[in-house]
Amino acid sequence: MTSHQPPAGTLRRAAAAGAALLVVCGTAAADGSEPRDILTIAIAQQVDSFNPFTAQLAVTTNILRHVYDSLITVSPETGEPAPALAESWEASDDGLTWTFRLRDDAVFSDGEPLTADDVAWTLTTMMENESAAVANGNYVSAFESVTAGDDHTVLVELEEPQATMTALNVPIVPRHVWEPILEEEGEAFSEYDNEDFPTVGSGPFVLTGHDRGRSITLEANPGHWRGGPRFDEVVLRYYSEKDAAVEALRGGEVSFVYELTQAQATALESAEDIHVNIADGKRFQAFTINPGAVTQDGEEFGDGHPALADRTLRQAIVMAIDNQEVVDKGHGGQAVAAGGYIPPRYTDFHWEPEEDPLAFDPEAANAMLDEAGYERGEDGVRVSPDGDRLRLRMHVHQDRPDNVNTGLILVERLADIGIEVENLTVDPGVLSDALHAGEYDLIFTGWTVNPDPDYVLSIHTCGALPVEPGTMQGDAYFCDEEYDELYEAQLAEYDRDARAEIIHRLQEVLHREAVVNVLAYPNIVEAYRTDQIASIQYEPAEGGNIWGQDGYWAWWSAEPASAEAAATGPSTGMWIGTGAVLLVLAAAGGFLLLRRRSTMEDRE
């Protein structure tokens, strides 16, 4: 018996040591400085670079929007361009000279004032240095020159008029910090990651830390000209698995999660102290029909079904599909059935077909095909006038459940009009390769549309066709003379209403030609803890989203909930959790000792 005393004693000592450690840790936590209001966001995407000239990924461009001001932002109330660094702006009569008047109270976080020189230097650097143009060179590609008129006036000379001048989404950086960096790094500038914290910027937050794969920290800049943010800190924490992030929100470890699935949103809706925000989509989900892939020189390539060059067939395909069914069954109701190309949240640019000739009408579609000479074969599948059987491949994004469901609907609906679909639900890489090789018939796509829709319109001009196979800029091999004329006209139109009118007509052409076919605008689904965030500004204010705003309204405006409520979880959880582990260990140890004793007694 005595031989068993020592182990039991060891166990007791171990338990005591564990308890002592807990006490030490408890006091360490209590020692912390005064409580700070921290807003925690669960993110998954990694940081490519905090260098605003090269950063590509959504997470980093989003963060940098809070660190560096831009000239003009978007009003959450009207959705129209609103003053940021520039208090006012105007174009010359010929539309080629833009004058931006800067506010005089913008200051970088190191105390230096932000002047027209910083703006001119930032934009000129992007025009002159290729490696500095990687992220935002598209905004300055039509610039002739940028100069500082005086400390608070910036003059931009354009080669051609462009209406996108009020949507220059370019972070303005301090020249006194970046000029030496550019010189020092030289060729290696593209590798420069801008991780000398705290970074110097003029935005409402200052980047103060990045623990790769763990967290990113932003601190409030109380001296921001718009007024400092209410939260002291915004921390972005990595959750590589979205379901785990949802659990972290439930447990109070994070204040906000975004890009939720329907199932995750439903699960969270019943949870206490959590608000699920369902916002109008910025994105459209579409499928494009291969009208015959060609290069800009007219060289044909790929192996799209030849019959799809016929607009009648393409229109019949569109008429066979019920967009409301796509919303209800494909998106579980979490979307809006599509009209035009631009989502309805952009009220002035959005267009809906009136008395749509291509509205859902399978009977009319069948009649159209009969008349155009597409006869049904014995198996019910039609054959084109040229004798090609209408068996079409359809590439669907495997990683998007709503696309996969929508694909299944399309297979059924197209069967209704005698088209057989080979449903290829594939990896995004496979899909992208098929698109760029022109080796597809129907293919899924989707774009996030910015407040200025110029870019998503530009990808369907003839100029976006590939120079050589595989280099396409757009996603549809669409090329139409009328469309191109309208596109140029909207770009040169500085009157917003007149421009919106032209953009409506662009969408009409796109709809009529039935190459790019928008099905639905999926809602944005995100959730936050109301016991941590009392209020937060949506963009747009009505039905808007929190993550991925075009301004920095959300985190700048977020109001912390009362401190007592927010101080939940971790520390008490840690006590209980550690206690539970010790208990389990003690129980296991005790059980073993008992067993050992009993077996000995049995067998001796």
Place this chain on the structure above:
Amino acid sequence: MTSTAARPTAAGRARSVARYAAGRLATAAASLAAVVVAGFFLFRILPGDPVRAMTEGREVTAEQREELRRQFGLDRPLWQQFLDYVTGLLRMDLGTSFQYREPVADLILERIGPTVLLAGTGTLLAALLGLFLGARAGWRPGGPGDRVNTAVALFFWSVPTFWLGLLLIVLLASGRGFMPGLFPTGGMTAPGTTGPVSTVLDTAWHMVLPVTTMVAVIYAQYLMIMRSSLMDEKGADYLTTARAKGLRDALVRRRHAVPNALLPTVTLLFLNLGQVVSGVILVETVFSWPGLGQLFYSGLRVPDLGLVQGLFVVFAASVILMNLLADLVYPLLDPRVRP
């Protein structure tokens, strides 16, 4: 069993040991070369274009894409990219990650600590638990203890790692109803944790669920090996001798049977590294553990060719190295297989 021949001279033994070691080294080197070639081409067969994937949804022009392609070296002919990659490896340069824009070696160094900590702790505990339970199970095969233990171990072995991890998070981390969350849902430390004592404690607290998941999923293999190995030993004559000396049953098992049965499991510890690697990728992903597994997962999504091929080479090289070690160490432990 070869000792019926004349006892080999010391010099002869040394020669045959050297030949054996050289043979093993050559095999390892050949495997490594194959891995290097495979690492390059395997990920280039992957569909998708890194530049397109990274700029997806961004308003970039064709020129911007071209510039990125040039920066990543993707505009160069394949053979030249391969040559750069191989010469880089010879200089211990694993290349540059597209998405992080950092040398892959730096990224790996940054992440290897957390992975070794997690995988090491997990493997160690799984081995201890598996060997302990396996010894008991194998001592009385078919008994109730054996049946329960084997069934439980095989159940966890067949459970998907991902699912088990999420289940643990849901049950123990986020808090349901009146029950508070006992453990963190992910990460290695809470942001803002400072000071050595609280960092160590916080890390330990964050490790509980990932380590539990890992142990649950992999301990079965140690248990099964130990069990069968002990069952082989059970009928051995030396155990009868030990019992005849009047030793208690538990002592016979602990002092005599287990040490002999341990031998095959030692190699298993080394050989298992491959499975540990694949297990740890999943565990790190579920628990957002900032290690190599999470890094690999983030690289595969792009595909970040520089990163994934570098990691692939490192993972494969460590498995090869461990196999080599097992080959070299085993003869020292077990005289019967000495060359």
